[in-house]
Amino acid sequence: xPHINLPEGLPGITSAFAYRPETAKPMRExxxxxxxxxxxxxxxxxxxxxxxxxxxxxxxxxxxxxRAAAAHHQGGDYSVVDAVRADYQTxxxxxxxxxxxxxxxxxxxxxxxxxxxxxxxxxxEGATDTEIHDAVLIAAAFSMYNRYVDGLATFTPxxxxxxxxxxxxxxxxxxxxx
Amino acid sequence: MSTFLPGVEADLKxxxxxxxxxGARRDGxxxxxxxxxxxxxxxxxxHLSHLTQGIMRQPTTISAGMRELIAAxxxxxxxxxxxxxxxxAAASELLGDEALVWAALEDLxxxxxxxxxxxxxxxxxxVTTDLPGVVREDVAGVQAAGWDxxxxxxxxxxxxxxNFYNRWITATGVPEMSPEAHRLQGKGLARGYVRD
Numbered sequence: 383x384p385h386i387n388l389p390e391g392l393p394g395i396t397s398a399f400a401y402r403p404e405t406a407k408p409m410r411e412x413x414x415x416x417x418x419x420x421x422x423x424x425x426x427x428x429x430x431x432x433x434x435x436x437x438x439x440x441x442x443x444x445x446x447x448x449r450a451a452a453a454h455h456q457g458g459d460y461s462v463v464d465a466v467r468a469d470y471q472t473x474x475x476x477x478x479x480x481x482x483x484x485x486x487x488x489x490x491x492x493x494x495x496x497x498x499x500x501x502x503x504x505x506x507e508g509a510t511d512t513e514i515h516d517a518v519l520i521a522a523a524f525s526m527y528n529r530y531v532d533g534l535a536t537f538t539p540x541x542x543x544x545x546x547x548x549x550x551x552x553x554x555x556x557x558x559x560x
Numbered sequence: 561m562s563t564f565l566p567g568v569e570a571d572l573k574x575x576x577x578x579x580x581x582x583g584a585r586r587d588g589x590x591x592x593x594x595x596x597x598x599x600x601x602x603x604x605x606x607h608l609s610h611l612t613q614g615i616m617r618q619p620t621t622i623s624a625g626m627r628e629l630i631a632a633x634x635x636x637x638x639x640x641x642x643x644x645x646x647x648x649a650a651a652s653e654l655l656g657d658e659a660l661v662w663a664a665l666e667d668l669x670x671x672x673x674x675x676x677x678x679x680x681x682x683x684x685x686x687v688t689t690d691l692p693g694v695v696r697e698d699v700a701g702v703q704a705a706g707w708d709x710x711x712x713x714x715x716x717x718x719x720x721x722x723n724f725y726n727r728w729i730t731a732t733g734v735p736e737m738s739p740e741a742h743r744l745q746g747k748g749l750a751r752g753y754v755r756d
Contacts, residue, residue, distance in 0.1 A: 383696070409611060440692040441691070493726060493730030494640075515565055518727070518731045519601070519728060522731070525724060530717060533691065
């Protein structure tokens with residue numbers, strides 16, 4: 383049960399959005415730019431960073447929905463994002479994305495943990511400063527979304543099947559809907 | 561001191577923040593290096609400034625000054641010196657008591673802050689440092705201290721927002737400024753967040 387009196391029948395962040403539509407609009411637009419806007423990192427890579435950080439923050443709603451979005455950017459295949467969740471170092475992803483996930487994992491704990499050596503390691507794998515910045519930005523943003531969702535204790539479906547259509551919409555229709 | 565990402569500082573997109581940065585650089589003035597981040601990602605910044613304005617300034621049952629104190633308290637816990645000083649200055653401007661603001665940040669329990677406000681800061685402190693441990697009883701404690709649902713919604717939102725800013729700013733290496741520059745910035749922040 384939510385900690386405060388949020389609208390009923392809506393899962394996760396959507397109930398908090400319905401509580402204060404004025405806040406919802408820029409939060410949705412921000413997600414759209416971060417995860418689906420023009421970028422040299424693919425949307426699948428960016429959704430994977432979002433799911434990874436949410437997993438580390440133990441925010442089930444954000445993890446499960448962005449896991450599904452990452453899968454739907456890859457034809458509905460969950461194997462890569464699930465391999466990242468289990469152990470990103472052995473997952474079938476690029477060395478560049480692994481280096482960016484290392485930075486994202488540190489940002490999840492605290493931004494001060496990111497070192498010059500982490501940044502140099504990402505550059506050595508071919509990451510541009512823009513990509514390093516964007517990985518930081520996404521990890522930081524999900525440190526916000528996760529607290530917004532779980533601080534309010536929004537309704538979290540436990541069945542994985544509930545998230546599949548949600549992820550499909552997030553991937554293909556996006557975060558800003560009429 | 562520069563940030564970790566010279567490629568970001570060198571790539572300012574035209575707009576309000578690029579103009580501010582270029583003016584300050586030309587005049588050799590001390591300026592907030594967060595402007596470099598804002599100028600690098602103007603579309604992100606457009607949405608963020610409206611989000612920040614909404615969370616921090618929308619009229620509700622919790623004052624703008626108290627929301628700035630939550631921002632400063634969250635930033636202090638996340639060891640983001642830039643944000644701590646910026647929002648302590650804004651809180652001081654709005655609450656009119658700089659000594660009380662810093663006392664609350666440095667040692668909440670021994671500060672002269674009213675118990676009602678302490679209860680809210682203890683709660684957002686837990687949302688920052690132990691999110692999975694937040695339980696219904698924590699919120700019940702805040703409600704018992706006299707805060708309504710709307711205030712709790714805005715307190716959590718402000719706390720969540722600064723968990724974002726703190727990470728963005730510390731991971732990219734934005735340095736703190738002089739006390740005078742932070743005080744001046746605090747007066748600006750007290751007026752609001754939307755420049756475009």
